[in-house]
Amino acid sequence: MGQAILSVDIGGTKVLAALVSPQGEVIDRVIERTASLDGFDAVVEQLSKLARLLAERHRGHAAPDAIALAVAGAIDVTRGVVTTSPNLPEWKEVPLRGIVSSRLGLPAYLINDASAAALGEHRHGAGVGTNHMVFMTVSTGIGGGIVIDGKLYQGASGAAGEIGHMVIEVGGPLCGCGNSGCLEALASGTAIARDASERIALGTFSSIPKFTRDGATITAEAVAMAAKQGDPLANEVISRAAQYLGAGLANVVNIFNPEMVVVGGGVAQMGEMLLGPARVVVQEKAFALSARAAKIVRARLGGDAGIVGAAVYAAEEMKGNKS
Ligand SMILES: [Zn+2]
The missing domain is CATH 3.30.420.40 (ATPase, nucleotide binding domain)
Structure with a gap:
């Protein structure tokens, strides 16, 4: 030892x-x-x-x-x-x-x-005991890591697991990676904050600014707090992000047929508000055999x-x- x-x-x-x-x-x-x-x-x-x-x-x-x-x-x-x-x-x-x-x-x-976090969750966190596990971290960006047959899969160059940059919507919003329509540009904390800001700028009423530190700079956290208080715009923004997240998860489930997808990161702390609808999308979109096998759970090790x-x-x- x-x-x-x-x-x-x-x-x-x-x-x-x-x-x-x-x-x-x-x-x-x-x-x-x-x-x-x-x-x-x-x-x-x-x-x-x-x-x-x-x-x-x-x-x-x-x-x-x-x-x-x-x-x-x-x-x-x-x-x-x-x-x-x-x-x-x-x-x-x-x-x-x-x-x-x-x-x-x-x-x-x-x-x-994110590969490290996947290995951490697999060996000592939510994924203990699984053979095939995918880890996804949703925070300001979206990252991921893949465990196949109990081993971390890193690909030919060590670059595998970039789940956040799968293209979900061709021609969609610009992503930090330079591409557009990536999952990260649609379902990350940054995307949630951007979507809410744009809708408010267009004149839709929302209580979200009340939950920000300076009364103006909208964050995913502020959107989540407003959603919990029943703000309709906040709920709509989160439900849209959950749809995209669910689509991303359905792709992951179809490609890897994992026993478990572990979702971590700051935005995942919204919990069921985000993961609940995302799970429904997985059941709708992924092949039934794979969808049945894949438990979608929250990460355990946090930061x-x-x-x-x-x-x-x-x-x-x-x-x-x-x-
Ligand atoms: Zn991207």
Whole structure:
């Protein structure tokens, strides 16, 4: 049995660094704002600092065996390179694995954050015990990860699982990826906020602005709060997003015939308001055999899924058990 893994989830706004036990427990964690504005070197410096901090807090315990890095974007897992990252736009072809490994003197492993979260939910969260599981995270964007026969499926280049960028509506709204009509552009938190803002700008009355922090900037959270209070526009916006989410889930269910689809992310915290109607769409649109097999459930690990899963990935790679 190995020692703890130092696991880091590098996002556009925050860096979460943690010591994770071989049993997938988060022993300790530190969260900081990402130093990305100061460039790539500043982020690497930040990682070293957080690693030292965690090591000092746990002096006397065995030092971590390895460092696991979870980053959003197109990760070339064979070369350990972040090719592009939507949250860190200045990162292009960054050989993060090698740099961090030599800087910290530890073996390093690099994985896409949503793939990591999928592995986390499969090994230690909602997906425990399943063989075929798909993970979907719905927040400002939509990401995903695929587990087939108990193993993480990463594709030819490590880029598999981009569920959020399946095209649902040809010619639909512009997506952050540059394409249009992606699931992310129709059912993410960003899409929900945009849809509500557009309808309000057209003159439809709504109580949504009352639920915003500044009385004007509409967020998915404000839409959800207004919907809970019975606001008709908010309910319409969420029900539309749920229809698209259901269509995306039906595609996933038809393609992978999974036992379970685990849905996480901030927007999924709306719970049944979003997932209930989405499940109905899956029953209507997916093939009956697959629709019957697929439980659509909420994620269990919350914001820890990425660090737990990245640690699992590193530990399994070290054992030579390619997952
Ligand atoms: Zn897209």
